[in-house]
Amino acid sequence: MLKKKDAYVVAVVGATGAVGVEMVSVLEERNFPVSELRLFASANSEGKVMQYKGKDVTVHTLTKDSFAGVDIALFSAGGSRSLEFAPIAAAAGCIVIDNSAAWRMDKDCPLVVPEVNSHHLKDIPKGIIANPNCSTIQMLVALKPLHDAAKITRIVVTTFQSVSGTGKKAMDELMDQTVALLSFKEPANKVYPHRIAFNCLPHIDVFLDNGYTKEEMKMVHETHKMLDPDIKVTATTVRVPVFRCHAESVNIETEKKLTANEARAILAAAPGVIVYDDPSKNLYPLQIDCVGKDDTYVGRVREDESIENGLNLWVVSDNLRKGAALNAVQIAEELIK
């Protein structure tokens, strides 16, 4: 476990990626007690300089010796690097908070959204804490208070996920393809198997034997691990030509009846949730409005008339912040409380 100190040596692994950049800025914004910030990335980024609280911090190549003296390491460098380096970091004595999928389903690694299950942080056998998948995080921030109030029995979710979930290269691809199309040129696909500009791809992460994608099954398994293994979940995850923030159409069935007004009141009182729901004024959460926001926005709250006890919700959050960097830093904040 982490020794309490006035300030901590914090490492960001994958510092130059879309999430890594956001991690550095979230640490700064939230004034996390950092005595020293160390930035690591692949050899390509060696010597790159980033800013933290007005000072230059040089990015170094990640090696097995990177973690000496580090208290907390925030990883966002992909699954294979996490598999290799997170145990090395933990053995060197630091607590790893890993944003990849590598450790999420390991029973010895807590998978945590502070608003949902911070009590899972009591025991960290491997010294590794997993940050959940972005699409699961925002869904559970919105559903936890409703589950507490009315016990959710089933979730049918369809996502509208932005390209930043794939990373910087995918954001460039959406931009490049859009420019190419507007210039009557043939757009190239490098990151995605098909064109994303002016198109939706019902395909996120790899396909599994049951016909679902890994992304879809993450929403099932992570909900079970964090919220309740008895909730039935089915998901369809779709990439949309939006740069940042994910939206989700979430249909839930509950044991107890909740009216839309009751649900809105419960959500309005919940941590990390903003209810933004006034159809008479065309107010509902939009991806472009949630960029850089910390909260999860919920709107379009409606009673599902097709079942006895059901609700439809539209849930939007910044996938790079609450969906990744912010949630990781919030876990670190829980650790030092």
Place this chain on the structure above:
Amino acid sequence: MLKKKDAYVVAVVGATGAVGVEMVSVLEERNFPVSELRLFASANSEGKVMQYKGKDVTVHTLTKDSFAGVDIALFSAGGSRSLEFAPIAAAAGCIVIDNSAAWRMDKDCPLVVPEVNSHHLKDIPKGIIANPNCSTIQMLVALKPLHDAAKITRIVVTTFQSVSGTGKKAMDELMDQTVALLSFKEPANKVYPHRIAFNCLPHIDVFLDNGYTKEEMKMVHETHKMLDPDIKVTATTVRVPVFRCHAESVNIETEKKLTANEARAILAAAPGVIVYDDPSKNLYPLQIDCVGKDDTYVGRVREDESIENGLNLWVVSDNLRKGAALNAVQIAEELIK
């Protein structure tokens, strides 16, 4: 009822709109027996010349006298114009096939998708047949064969609808906003209440008292009228920054169990449906691939593991063709059979 002839005088009302243009080209492509084509639109388009089978046809302003001698009138000029002019056209002796929402729920107006309920065309008391909403048409083309095989009890649908569903002005708005953003200019909203470029709007048509939009309730009511009033339906309809074709994430519960393979086999044998479903080759229906296609494409067929008997489907079709113009012309083809 329509008198059988070798060829018919056909009018297209709203000929210069996105759907009207498509109606003219579908009539030509399918070689509908047209003895004379008359094109009508608002006064703004008076004198405009369109092409039909290599010949010029002049667009005239719609008036009360436009329908003398017309056998079949295809309307796509908005609800208020349909409310006013469809009865005038019917009184002049022609059969109206109306693409607006104006007559859809009138019990004396059949609402028809030929693959689903062509038998409803036996009785046309008012001389007006309604063409269903685009998002309902493609959903029911895909669901009718599954309903016949396994009796659908509930549908949870979330749509990804292209801007062409709103019309030509909305297609221009998506283009103009995209260009503005790429030029670092402030994009203007004229058609939609919020920016559509690089954004998704969970708002199609107007909001109703129950919190749903009209578009969402159309999917409920039209499914009941055309397919089965006992099917429970809940819908979330979303506009996405795509020019043409609608996609739908459709979750169904059935009385009888269908495996994914059984569902694919049933769909492959159904009229108007193409199964396009091979995840191992990254094959699934895409909006950009369905432009100009007549069929409804179904992929991502998966058993829903959250309930006993359920399936998830991804359904894509060209909203201007099967979702509007083609379906209207197919209704006309049924009438002259």
